[in-house]
Every structure is written in structure tokens, then in C-alpha cells.
Amino acid sequence: MAVALLGVLAAGCTSPGGAPDPTTQPPPAKSSAAAPPGSGDAKVSAGLPASLTGQRPAWKRCAAPEGGEAPGSAWRCAEVRVPLDYAAPDGETIPVALIRKEATDRRGRAGSLLFNFGGPGASGVEILPRAASEYGALGRRYDLVGFDPRGVGRSAGVVCRDDAEQDAAERTVDHTPDTPAEEKRFLDDATAFGAGCARRSGKVIPHTTTADTARDLDLVRQVLGDARLNYFGMSYGTQLGAAYAHLFPKNVGRLVLDAVVDPTADSVGHARNQTIGFQRALDNYLRSTGQDPKAGTRRITRLLERLDGAPLPVGDRKLTESLALTGVVMPLYSQESWPLLTSALAAAERGDGKELLRLADWYDDRDESGHYSTQSHSQRAISCADSAERPTLDQARALLPEFRRLSPVFGEFLAWDTAGWCANWPVKGAETRQDASAPGAAPVLVVGTTGDPATPYEGAARMAKALGAGVGVLVSNEGEGHGAYGSSACVTRTVDAYFLDGKVPAYGTRCS
Template identity: 75%
Template sequence: MSIRIRAAVLAVTGLLVAGCTSTGTATDTPRTTSPGADAKAPAATGLPDTLTSQRPAWKPCEAPEGGEKPGADWRCASVRVPLDHTKPAGETIPVALIRKEARDKSERIGSLLFNFGGPGASGVAILPRAAQEYGNLNRRYDLVGFDPRGVGKSAGVVCRDDKELAAAEARTDLTPDTAAEETAFFEDGTDFGAGCARRSGKVIPHTTTSNTARDLDLIRHVLGDDKLNYFGISYGTQLGAAYAHLFPSHVGRTVLDAVVDPTADGAGHARNQTIGFQRALDNYLKSTGEGTKAGNARIRRLLDRLDREPLPVGDRKLTESLALPGIAITLYSESSWPALTAALAAVEDGDGSQLLALADAYNDRDPSGHYSTQSHSQRAISCADSAERPTLAQAKALLPEFRRLSPVFGAFLAWDTAGWCAEWPVKGERVDPDVSAPGAGPILVVGTTGDPATPYEGAERMAKELGAGVGVLVSNEGEGHGAYGTSSCVTRTVDTYLLDGKVPAYGKRCS
């Protein structure tokens, strides 16, 4: 789970939704001019005219399987980008887009692109469902979502089918206690990577965040924008910072909310999240009146019991490995804490259905047993980014420290460091990214003090790493993953910046 927290876990906040099946169709012949398109917009660097001369051909979006059309105001298209940015004239892949045009054409600022995190979240699927939160911004901006390379309709990575995913879920203990469980845990990670290589071997070497940032600059150009106006959440902050580092002169009004720590390596991210999730769980337990010591001990006993004797739920079983993400998902928003209270009480009464349903939301599994491919994209992007390949021995060495930091989540997150990119079939790009962006305009960096997945300290570090005069820290005193739309103070501050260009004072605090 370390850093690779899926957008699906935000389902319970009411902003985002579980599952990332694309809601739009992509077209491969972009030709018509979009509103505001300007041939004088700075070209994407080093790309041939066949790519830079594209114009998206916006068409009505098709309804997704089992879903509803995004509505008459939404249009879908695609932009071709190089599969390999070191070979810009070579093979291309599509990047799927969805757009809702600005309501006030006379006051239109330009496009505002969104990335909702993951990595692996489909902006094409999520933006129409989350757009109500951004209604004020839509007055002057075209709202634009996209599927990053390796996601959804953008050459989406596929590694396993539903039957294989269900079998792996049933057989793999994510907190192994025996040598046999450790071997099975590591072999599952290796097998997952092999499946990615078989089904998506052409794409997975190129799914890095830096390549997606290069795609963004081409999208910016073909949309006709002089600068990229951007709103990134969770992993989307990592992508936004990568763009700022690569293209500082093209940075427009940019907001990074729920910020990934750019200074941390893999173990550092896992450590941050161990602290963050335990902090959020303790805040929840304090709110119930139970107290942190007694509450943590009760949850630990429940998890140990599920590890020894999984609880039958129909033809499935609630295991410790499913209960842990089921608990974690509820910590993303204070509004979902009652769901955790109810699910834990039900388990203690012998009913695991509520906690299993929460785990399914985290794992992008629908009631029919179909899984989305977000976890496939997520792993491909994470392992293409990171050059680290931790071993089982290195993960085990973290266990004593991580268990001290969190009796509930510590072992889960320590083991995760080794299970994710085990024997990954392609090399990773780096250990931690350079996000310095000298010459870029001011970027709002929003951190929430009770954020479990991207703890507040990461926002402080991101603001510093972006550089003086670039990173502008905004601190939200509250709970949950992401502040916009939850904190009225943060929402006003961000809207004033994006709509009017007014930059808040560094360190502005909201509560």
C-alpha cells in the first residue's frame, strides 16, 4: 500500500468513486480546433509536426459498460503521443481526454487539467463524477480529465484477468508469518510482473511519471494553452511537480493537494504512511471515546483472529489481508468513520460482510467479481518510476520499527515494500525525483494535518524542494486525504488563486 494508494479508496469521501472504467471514447484523428486554440502557444519540445499540429476532435462520450453517459456537456477525444519519448518520430499511443467547456466564454482563462492520483486513476472516468466539486472553476476554465499513459483508454496496462486476481487475493497473505507464506507472497509479486510483461510488455517500460509529464506538455500545446493550468491530487502532485521540473517556463496556475513527499525513497514512503495511517486511526479512536491504547489493542486482536481463522462471507472469506485495506479506506475521510465503527462491530458479532465490502471498494472489485485494471496501471507506473527492488530480507528488517510505529498497519506496510516490484521485468527510472523548478510561477502546495496516505510533512518538503518563490505552502488543520471541497477555507483560497491569480501568503493556515 506504500504510496500506491488507489483513487478507489476515496470512494467513501463522496468526491471520487471506486473503479476506473473509462466513461469516454477516444478518437484517433484529432483535427478540429478547440476553443481558445492558438497556433502561437509554445510548442512541446522536440516533437515532430505530425504531433504538434494535432487538434482534438471532440465527440460525444460513449456510455461505459454498466454506467451512464457523462452528460451532454462532456466531450471526449484523444491525442497521439510518442510511446518512447527518446524516439519522438516513432510509434505513438493515444492519450484519452474528456472535457467540459467553460460556461463564461468571454472570461475563459483556458484549460484546467486534473490528475486524481493513484497512480493509475482514470481522469476520463472520475472527472465527470467529481465535477460538481469544481463547478466554480468551470465558470472560467474548461475542465479537462485524461487517462495517463498505461491507464484505461491510454494504452492501459493489463496484467491479470478477474479469475487470476481473485485466486491471488485468496491465496496470498500480505503479512506473512511463515517461510511458506513469505515465499508465496514474493512469488505472487513476481507472477504479477510476468503477467504485465506478457500482456503489456510494449508499454510498461514507458509508463514513467516523467513520460506522462512530457505527454502533458504536448496536450497543453494541442489544447492551445500557453501554460499548463493543473490540479493534482495525491499521486497527481508527484506528476505536477515532475512537469514543473521539466517545463518550468510552461507552468501556469498549479495546485497540488494531498502531497506526496518528493524526498522519500520506497521505505521512506512506507514509513510516512505507517505514521500517517496510525495517526488517522488514533484520531478516529479518540473520537469514539474508546481511547487509542484500548482501541488499537482491540483492532489488533481482531486482525490476529482473522489471520488465524478467516471469517466466511458467502462463498468468500474475510482475511486479515482484506480487513486491513477495509479499515484503511475509511480513514480517508472523517465522514466515513461511522462506517468503520459499524464494520468493526459487525465483525466482532461474526459478520464480515461490511468490512469485506470496504475492502472490495479499495481493491476495485464490483459485486459481480469484476476488478478494474487500476491496480495493474498503478504497479506499472510505480515500478517504472522506482529503481528500487527491495528484497524479502530488507522488508523483514523494517518490521520491528514499523510495528512500533503502528501496531495495526506497520507489518502490512513493511511487507509491501518488497511485494510490489518484486522481480519487475523492466528497470525503474530513479529512487526519488528532482522536483526543483527554478523559474516556474507560484505553485500552491496544500497539506492536511490528519492526512493518512500523504502525511502533512510531505507538503512541507514539497514546497521546499520546488524552490523559493515557487512552492507556496497552505496548511489545512483537519482530517482526510485532500482538502479541496472539504475545507471551505482551502476551497476559497484555491479558487481565488486559480480564478484571480491571487497567491496566498506562504504558510497560510486553514482550519
């Protein structure tokens, strides 16, 4: 799958070595079948009023997203009201936007299957109709359901700045600052971003935690009439799926987590993990083109250094070092995009920055008219709500030697980013790190890809272990890219057999 998204502080690994052999982990107890999707005596979320648990969605034709086309006639949209604050369930509510395509085999219907494509901040309402062809087999027996998590898109989406402010930041902020003046602009911009979130979305941002969204999922499950939650999470969606399994283990139906966030890492650990993961993917890309990874890395760092001093003009914009680095990151998410990176790097070395800038715009979700989506706004709000950690510039600076050693290309950016992401954030984050343990839950498939740049494979092994014996079932994909379903025939068959027939693979199953 190429649609999964992930922010730079949302996943990782901790070892620069190769992907570990899952057989070195004590395997959980084997399970022969997943719980039937509609079975079980699932409890209703405690303390919610009947006005919420008794909702019936009013499905209707879907409106076109901003700047896009409405999905086809098979899709219907609705919303479910959820508490803004679960500590006050009888208080103010916000909408959670849904989109659904009903199962084509109505007699064999197995229930609803909810999707989260990552981010955090990706809109399932917009992505699922575009990606639905990937899930044709599942769509025969499941209603395919996408949703915008709270704080995203049509679900009280967070907005922090306008297009002009974003373009101004693009022109003036260096995300690998070299001087005290650049460091000040970097920190001032992060502070201004948070202040904009508070000004425009101050009511919502304290309540955008992953745990809150997991509670929303359970309410949506009830409203859709499913006794258990069937769920497919990719990238950040794996963190959300694990949070649901921890909070509602008895309500777990069939859950798949693909491109898995490491549940054991803190904010610096996530940055370290991605430093390793993206350099690993870059090395694999360079080898595929016949280049020595060390020599190819030096070539890219020389280009970035030139751009730091002299950005390339591209029309009325400039390809800066920060934008070029973003352009290098984008194609590493999918092996199919590697040729785009080869062409863009060669062009930039000739003095033409259009291709790298186009890749950066793709990653930043900036269209040709200069309009940005608010996905990055939601991403930051959710990430900063999930953690009380607020690393300082001094702490980020202390990471630079280690991170540069791990990756001469990505390390400096990811080290500084630990301080810039939630700097001076206007609300406190959650004090405790996510607990992924889910004792008593049905088996959960945990799919890791050995060459995944954004959520390195090691995180999948840790997630399977964290979910607990008899729950986390590790499936290893020998390959490249962020996410395995749809790109690996073996993984696709394994996941389909689990969702459709309840067939749980052996722990440590390997696909290649």
C-alpha cells in the same frame, strides 16, 4: 475531495511527531499574483514532429465506461497521440484519452484546467464527470479537462491479470506472511503479477514513468491551445504536477497540489511515512469515538490476529486478515466515512465480515459481480517504472520491528509491501529519484492536511521547499482526510481565488 486515490507506496512522512509548523521553514519570496493562465512565451516540447504538435482533437460524445453510464451531453471526449518512447519521437505513438466540459462563461474563459486524481492509475476520464460538481466555480471560466495518463484506462491501459487470477490471489496470499511457506506464496504472487504485465502489456510498461506522463501533459497543453498549463493534482497527481514544473518551469500557469506526495522519500521512506500517517489517522478516529487510541489499536490488532488464523466466511468468500486491513484503511481517507468503520468493526467482532469486506472491495475497485478494475495494474506499473529500487524479503523483514512499533495495525503490512510491490519486476525502473525543483516557475500552491493518512502533512512542507523559493507556496489545512479541496471551505476559497483571480496566499497560510 473523496475521489483522490493513492497506492501504499506513493507518499509519506518521516517523523512520528505532530505536523510541523510551516513558519519554522524559511519562507520563500512572496508573490502577489500567479501568471495569467494564457500568458507567457511557452516553448514547444523539443524534438516532437509537427504531426504531433499540430494535432487537433476530434471532440465527440463520450462512450460509457465499462459497467457504467456515459457522462451527460455537456461532456465531450477525444484523444491525443503521444510518442510511446520520447527517445524516439518519430516512432510509435499511443493515445492519451481526454474528456472536456467547456467553460460556461465563454467571454471570460481563462483556458483549460487539467485534473489528475491520483493513484497512480486513476482514470480522469471516468472520475472528472462524477466529481465535477465540486468544481462548479472553476468550470465557469475554465474548460474542465480530465485525462487518462499513459498506461491507464483508455490510454494504452496496462493489464496484468484477470478477475479469476485476482480472486485466487485474494484467497491464497497472506500479505503479512508468518511462515516460510507464506513468504514464498507472497513473493511468487508478486512475480506472477509482473510476468502478467509483461505478457499482456510488455510494450507499454517500460514507458509509464511520471516523467513520460509530464511530457504528455505538455503536448496536450499545446494541442489544446494553452500557452501555459493550468493543473489541479491530488495525491499522486501532486507528484505528476511537480514533475511537470521541474521539466517545463516556464510553461507553468496556475498549479495546485493537494494531498501532497513527499518528494524526498525513497520506497522504504514512503512506506514508513504511510505507516505513521495511517496510524495517526486511526488514533484520531479512535479519539473521536471516545476510545483510548492504544486500547482501540489493541482491539483492532486482536481482530486481525483472529482473522489470520480463522477468516470469516462471507457467502462464497472469506474475510481474511489482509482484506480486513484493507477495509480498515478505506474509511480513514475521509472523516465522513468514519462511522462506516465503527459499524464494520463492531460487526466483524460479532462474526459478521460483510461490512469490512464491502469496504475492502470498494478500495480494491471490485464490483458485486466480481469484476476488478485495472487501476491497481496501472498503479504498480507506474510506481515500478519510477524507481529502480527493488527491496528484498530479507530487507523487508529487517524493517518489521520498527514498523510494528510505529503502527501495530499497519506496520507489518507496509513493511512486507516494500518487497512485494516491485519484486522481480520485468523491466528496470528509473535510476534517479524525482527532482521537484522548478526555478523560474510561477507560484505553485501546495496544500497539506494535518490528519491526512496517505500523504501525511510533512510531505507538503517538503514539497513546497523542494519546488524552490518563490515557487512553492504552502497552505496548511487543520483537519482530517486525504485532500482538502471541497471538504475545507477555507481551502476551497483559497484555491478558487488563485485559479480565478491569480491571488497567491501568503506562505504558511492556515485553514481550519
